[in-house]
Amino acid sequence: MAVQIQVTFDAAHPPTLGAFWALALGYVEDAPPPGYATWDEALDAMGVPLDQRDTAYAVVDPDGVGPRLWFQKVPEAKTAKNRVHLDVNAAAGLPREERPAAVRARVAELEEAGATRVREQEENGAYWIVMLDPEGNEFCVQ
Numbered sequence: 001m002a003v004q005i006q007v008t009f010d011a012a013h014p015p016t017l018g019a020f021w022a023l024a025l026g027y028v029e030d031a032p033p034p035g036y037a038t039w040d041e042a043l044d045a046m047g048v049p050l051d052q053r054d055t056a057y058a059v060v061d062p063d064g065v066g067p068r069l070w071f072q073k074v075p076e077a078k079t080a081k082n083r084v085h086l087d088v089n090a091a092a093g094l095p096r097e098e099r100p101a102a103v104r105a106r107v108a109e110l111e112e113a114g115a116t117r118v119r120e121q122e123e124n125g126a127y128w129i130v131m132l133d134p135e136g137n138e139f140c141v142q
Contacts, residue, residue: 006068007086010078011057012135014071018057020134021069023113024088030058030068078136087128087140099142100127107131107141 011017022028029039036042043053055073060066090106091099107117107129114134121128128142 004067006070008070008072009137010074010076011071012073012077013054014057014073015054017133017135018059018069018071020113020115021071021086022059024110024115024133024139025059025066025069025086026062027059027066027069028062030060082138085138085140087142090141091127096125103127103129103141110141 009017009021018029032039032042036045040053057071059069059071061068088106088110091102094102107115110131111117116132118130118132118138121130126142128140130138130140132138
């Protein structure tokens, strides 16, 4: 039996970080609960005050294949290197000689969305770029 997983991010501003990762991975905002047209409508019904509506955010793979990503608000800032990170595969299926250009193009899009390039790596025929998301979480584009 397959086990479903969710990847959880601690965040200063969950909706902003969630929107970045939705763009990076081709995900979409998780739908509101059944019976509600919007999240605001659902949160109104749940009695969630306006000033607490940025405490969590979720994005999902529109094809239902990848894990759900959950972003939860925490008071402390990120202070150390990630022990786990996500890789964005921008060059899947491309011939080796075409991969660096595809990776660089995707990196440029993610920089426009608020990511920061850290360094380029090439090792044993593999090429990737290490980046930071808008809140400083490390990830790679390969």
